[in-house]
Amino acid sequence: MRLEQLAYLVAVQESKSISLAAERAHISQPALSSALSKLEDELGVVLLTRTNSGAHLTEIAELIILKAKEVLNIIDDIKSIAQGNSVELNGNISAAADPGVNITIMPDILTTFKRNHPKVNTLLKVGESNNILQDVRTGKANFGIILDTEEFCQSKDINCKKLFSDKFVIITGANSKINLESIPLKQALDLPILLYNTEYITNCGVSSLLRKFGEINVSYRVDNLEMMEKILSQGESIAFVPQFMADEFLKANKIKKILIKDADLEVSVILIWSNRHHLSLAEKEFIRAIKKTCSQRTAL
Template identity: 45%
Template sequence: MRLEQLYHIVAIAQTGSISTAAERSYISQPALSSSVSKLEVELGILLFKRTNQGVQPTDVGQAVIQKAMEAIDLLEDIKALAEENTQAMTGSIHLAVEPFISNTIMVNALTTFKYRHPGVNVLMKVGESNNNLRDIAAGKADFGVVMKTCGQQEEKDLCIKELFRDRLVLLVSKDSELAGRRAVPLQEALAQPLVLYNTEFATDCWVSELLQKHGDYSVAYRLDSFPMLENVIGQNLCAAFAPKFMSDYFLNKGSIVPVDIADTELDVSIVLAWTKRHHLSLMEKEMMETIKSFSSMLQFIG
C-alpha cells in the first residue's frame, strides 16, 4: 500500500468521477484506475461501484476511505509542523466565487495570500452562487465563497461557514428617475426591468430564488458577464439587485447608484462552502482565514 493510493481513493470519493479525480491528482485516468485496482487486489475488497450517479464507494470502501482521510489528516498535521518552520506552502487551490465577492473581498484576499505564500497556485472560477455550489458538490472546486438566502435550507453534504450577513439594494442608472431617492418600496423595485447574473444557462440563480418569494418581476437580461451587467445598468436599460456591501464599488463607477429597499429587508448571507467529503488542506484553511479577515470589515447586519 502506497500513500498516493490513499490520496487517489479519497479523490475519487470526493469527486464521484475517476476522470475528474485523475485531473485533480495530475495523473492519467488509466494510471489512476490502475492504482485503485492494485490497492483493491492488495486488500482483497472492492472499493468502488459504478452507478447512474457516477462512481460510488461500496460499504466497506466507505470505511476504508474514512480511514484514509484520517491518515491524510495526520500527514497534513506533520506537514504543518514542518511548514511552520519553512513557511513554504506549495500546491494548488481551486476556488468558486460569486462575482460580487470576486470584485471586492477577493481582490485583497488573493493579493495578501499570494504575498505570504507565493508557491501556492490559486485557480479561481467566477460564477453565479448556485452554479458554484454545483461545482463544489461535483468536486470541481475545493471550496467556494457564495451568496445564500438567509434561512435557506442547507444541503446535507455541504459544510457552511457564514462570513457575514447583508441585505440587497437596487442598482439603477444615475439617469434613472429612481436615482434621486434614498429608498423605494420593494414592489416598485420589482416593477423595473431587471438584469440577473447567470452562468451556464441555469436560471435558478440565488437572486431569482429570493425575489420570487415577494411577487412577480420581469427579467430583461440574463448575463454571465459582470462588466456587461454593469454596462446595461449604467445605460439605464434595466436595474439589478446587489448586496449593500457593494455600494461603494458601484458608486465609484459613477454611472450606477444604489437605492435602499424601503419596506422589506432582503437579507442574504455570504458564506464559505465545501463538501463534507473534501479534506481541507493547510493551505486551503489558510486561504479561508485570509478571506475571513477581509470579510470581517464588511459586516452590515448583526
C-alpha cells in the same frame, strides 16, 4: 498500506472518475489503478467495481474513505506543527466566487496569498451563487464563496462557514428617473429588473428571494459585470445586489443606490465546500486568508 494510496482513493471519490483523479494527483491512470489494486489486495476487499460505464466505489470503500480523510487530516496537522511558518506550500487551488465578492474581496486575498505562497496556483471562477453551489457539489470547484441562497439551505453534504452579513439594495443608472433615496419593494418589483446569471436558466438565488414577495419583471439576464454596468447606466432597469457590491459600483459614478423602504432583505456571504472533499494544506491556508480578510472587513 501507504498514505498515497489513501489519498488516491479519496481523490477517486471526490472526482467520481479514475482518470480525473489521476490527473489531479499528477500521475498516470494506470499507476493510480495499480496503487488501488494493491490496496485492495492488502485489505482483502473490493474497493472499486469496474463496469462499462466506469469504476464505482463499493460500500466498504465509502466507509474506508471516511477514516482515510481523518488520517490525511491528521498528517496535514502534523506537517503543519513540524514545519511551522516555514512550510512552503505548493499545488493547485480551484475556487469560485460570487461576482460581488470577486470584485471587492478577492483581489486583496489573491495578491497577498500569492506573495506569501508563490508556488500555489489559484484558479478562480466567477459565477452566480447557485451555479457555484452546483460546481462544489460536482467537484468542479474545491470550495466557493456565495450568497446564502434558498437552494443552499436545501442542499446536503455541504460544509459552510458564515463570513459576514449584509442586505440587498437596488442599483440603477445615475441618471435614472427614479429620484428617490428609497422605494417600496412592491414598486421595485414592477420595474424592469436585470439579473446576474451564469447559466441558461430562469432561476437564480436573487430571483428565488424576490419571488417570495410577488411576481418580478425580468428584462435582462447577463453573465458579465461590465455589461451589467452598461445596461444599468442607461437608467431603464434596476438590479438587486448586496450593499457591499453596490458600494463598489458607485465608485464609477455611473450607478446610484436606492434603499428598499419597507423590507429588510438580509443576506449572508458564506464559504462552502463539499464534505466529500479533503482540504489540502494549501486550501486550508487559503481559507484562513479568506476568513481573516472578511473578519477585518466586518470590523471596519
